[in-house]
């Protein structure tokens with residue numbers, strides 16, 4: 255257990271570095287860069303946890319659109335106008351969506367008496383004025399009926415915000431879904447409390463049966479991609495300028511059992527031909543509408559590169575495969591890499607082209623499994639070797655990441671995960687300082703100082719900033735890092751501390767988001783040696799790009815600190831005016847929320863008096879990045 259905050263002496267003692275007790279001084283050696291900042295250091299990690307994908311960044315608004323979320327009841331669907339609803343396995347859409355929603359229309363259906371179904375979305379359907387939605391659905395009936403009306407309306411059904419009509423539906427499902435456009439008017443409210451309905455008031459439909467499958471509703475998406483991503487969440491990610499996206503997990507990759515792993519081949523092609531699967535690691539249905547191609551296009555939209563995690567024959571509850579039984583999984587991984595990178599003349603490259611993306615995606619990093627230190631059978635060494643040899647034989651340029659220590663082969667990187675108390679994160683700022691510089695390079699593929707729910711508080715952000723300062727300082731060893739988890743829906747916070755949270759209308763970023771944004775956007779290309787001598791509770795990193803100097807300092811203490819700063823090795827001098835970007839707040843537990851999203855945000859101001867030796871004032875509980883200009 256760690257106390258709330260540690261002094262720098264305590265931190266140094268824990269880290270096994272010498273404690274100096276002389277005059278306080280933050281000393282930066284401008285003339286002798288230590289090493290380059292890893293050009294691929296900051297990234298993002300995503301898996302579908304806390305409704306991060308379904309009901310999160312994947313913009314689909316209908317929950318249980320495929321009727322597959324529950325085997326016994328049409329969950330999230332309710333009757334409108336006295337209909338009777340049931341799951342109908344005798345009326346499948348196709349081989350994978352093996353059932354449909356059967357809606358028996360009452361005898362009173364007719365003018366003024368609409369009847370059909372409603373969907374409650376992910377804790378409501380969001381509505382905004384002047385917004386265009388795209389609905390897609392498969393529908394058929396026991397006789398030709400029409401029109402079928404799709405609405406976005408108030409939860410009590412009294413106010414319709416947007417609607418569209420299908421003139422007629424026939425007695426067989428069409429080959430492709432019907433598509434309708436719905437638009438809210440200027441007077442529509444901003445509410446997250448709406449529902450979607452599909453109804454008819456055709457008197458000819460009275461007593462007839464309607465079947466529905468794949469009932470989908472999308473709002474506008476990022477870059478207008480069909481089947482795309484939520485705009486506000488993407489904007490927050492793009493602003494971080496990540497260098498990579500690690501996906502699809504995490505535990506989501508593995509599944510509780512092999513049957514519920516992320517089986518990428520089931521996640522491509524038309525969304526109504528994807529079976530979906532139970533995200534049993536986190537407790538809800540995944541339509542896999544956010545599938546492999548959608549992840550890759552997401553990476554494209556971030557202008558980042560993928561870190562593709564492939565299933566490696568181990569599931570969370572211990573099921574694992576070795577020997578010949580592993581071969582189909584290795585082949586799946588090879589096929590997956592071909593789908594990502596292969597030319598259109600290759601079988602899986604051709605499939606990618608048929609799915610709408612002829613151009614191969616760049617791929618440099620492949621991770622074999624996730625957190626295989628949990629595999630108590632000890633099979634990872636063998637499994638890693640088998641994947642390694644097969645992948646390197648076909649794709650020698652790929653860099654392979656091991657999810658835990660292996661001795662059978664030498665991985666290009668090893669993925670280490672750290673979920674820490676804030677004070678432990680603060681202490682761990684020195685974790686990599688004394689590492690054997692010749693050992694396997696590190697990818698910190700999941701990390702977080704954990705305090706706060708659903709997002710970190712300021713104390714956690716201070717721990718995160720101190721930890722990240724250590725990663726940047728040691729980015730000759732730690733080539734890549736990404737915080738986890740990335741997202742939580744406020745109504746499904748199964749994992750306590752997450753970077754960004756949202757409901758169906760709004761989203762906000764945490765103090766940790768800001769701390770990371772500050773340290774990774776105000777960052778040079780070389781690390782400068784810096785020592786914080788006799789400065790309790792401070793963690794620091796200094797970098798340089800040309801004539802710009804960036805000095806990040808974390809003050810985890812509750813006292814303001816006057817820090818004497820010394821810039822050694824200046825050729826000339828430093829411009830008197832510098833900028834200071836500061837994130838701070840009134841208490842350790844201060845935080846951002848949906849209702850107060852900007853309680854803690856960094857503020858940039860000009861500071862005067864910068865010189866070869868000057869004093870910097872660090873507010874209590876703060877992250878500061880000083881930007882100085884060398885003359």
Ligand code: AHR
Nearest residue numbers: 504505506624625738739
């Ligand atoms: O990030 C949440 C979970 O933590 C991940 O799924 C898993 O890899 C880790 O244990």
